[in-house]
Amino acid sequence: MQCSNHRRFASLIILLLLIAPEAQAGRWRFQSPAEPGSYAVGHSVFEIVDPTRDDRTLPVDVWYPVDPQNADGMPSFYDFILFFTGVLSAVSLDDAPPTATIGFPLVVYSHGSGGLGTEAGTLVEALASHGFVVAAPGHVKDRWQDVQDPLEDRRRDRPLDVSLVIDRMLARNLDPLDPLYLRINPKHIGVVGWSLGGWTATELVSGHSEPELGTESPPDPRVRAVAALASGSGDYESPEAEIVAIDVPLFLMSSPGDPEGVDSDTLRPWNLASGRPLYRADPTGAMHGMFGLGCDFGESLISMGVPLAAIVLLESNNGGDFLAECRSPLLSIPELKRVRDFYLTAFFERHLLGDTRYDAFLTPAYAAQHEPGVVFQRKDAGQP
Secondary structure, three states: OHHHHHHHHHHHHHHHHHHOOOOOOOOOOOOOOOOOOOOEEEEEEEEEEEHHHOOEEEEEEEEEEEOHHHOOOOEEEEEOOOOOOEEEEEEEEEOOOOOOOOOEEEEEEEOOOOEOOOOOHHHHHHHHHOOOEEEEEOOOOOEOOOOOOOHHHHHHHHHHHHHHHHHHHHHHHOOOOOOOOOOEEEEEEEEEEEOHHHHHHHHHHHOEEEHHHOEEEOOOOOEEEEEEEOOOOOOOOOOHHHHHOOOOOEEEEOOOOOOOOOOHHHHHHHHHOOOOOEEEEEEOOOOHHHHOOHHHHHHHHHHOOOOHHHHHHHHHHOOOOHHHHHOOOOOOHHHHHHHHHHHHHHHHHHHHOOOHHHHHHOOHHHHHHHOOOEEEEEEOOOOO
């Protein structure tokens, strides 16, 4: 009987969240995306299993809002797996108690090919501090430490992974014994990713089909806004009809510092996606690899005493350019992270919570005055 009462209560709360005004659930007040949010940040890790895909098992990192007075726990360490390297967070605390406030938006982060769910640590922490729950799966057989599956297998599995994460996070949301009980509003879900993760984010909206390979990833109607970061690595192989089917607000951040400049993986969705508003930010000097964990990994090794020349050689042997990407005189890694975190916080505040006050940050005029290192473009309803 008690379990039944819990379900009724949860169902009532979720119903109230679904019909509540957009800007009321899960937040304190308007906060500038240029500053940390009002919440402290908690971090936890759990695993999910998909019995429909041979028990495919994914680790999932989760970040969530914490009341500042309850910010208690060990600083989170984002482990790079190799050579005892990693990043010790200055913000996130492991297993800190979630705030009692309910109904936050959910954002899922999809890492780049050969990356890790923690690669965008400052982004997910910024979102959590502003009142978002963020979940980042490790796409097995496409992580830093994995032997990778063929690309067609990764394209098949990645969108299914993200939908599975949404399923499990919403199940946790309805479990009265779970620390995140009722902390998520199922009406407010977004996805963001880098590189192949950016492709993954857009495919959650459009769906992806490769019948000759037995691939069928249906669109997930729960996703209301998506962002793709530097998808310029040849991964965006979707047919035109799938790109046109991206019909929700979309934010594209390119890497114009690459040898080919802003390539088709950004230009095709910019020209074809039907969702509006459609935003594009081109940070001057940004290169594809800057968005991943390679620079943090290299700097971690250097802090342990490894010579810079050895890091340059290591990156070169793996197809990277440590000096060009990680020590660029045009754009530092901290500055790129700041720009990324600022724009995506504003974007998801605007399009998951519907708060029009964030429109002020998402215009070419704002960038011209406040972000001179960013070429910013926007397409609104009615614009081709």
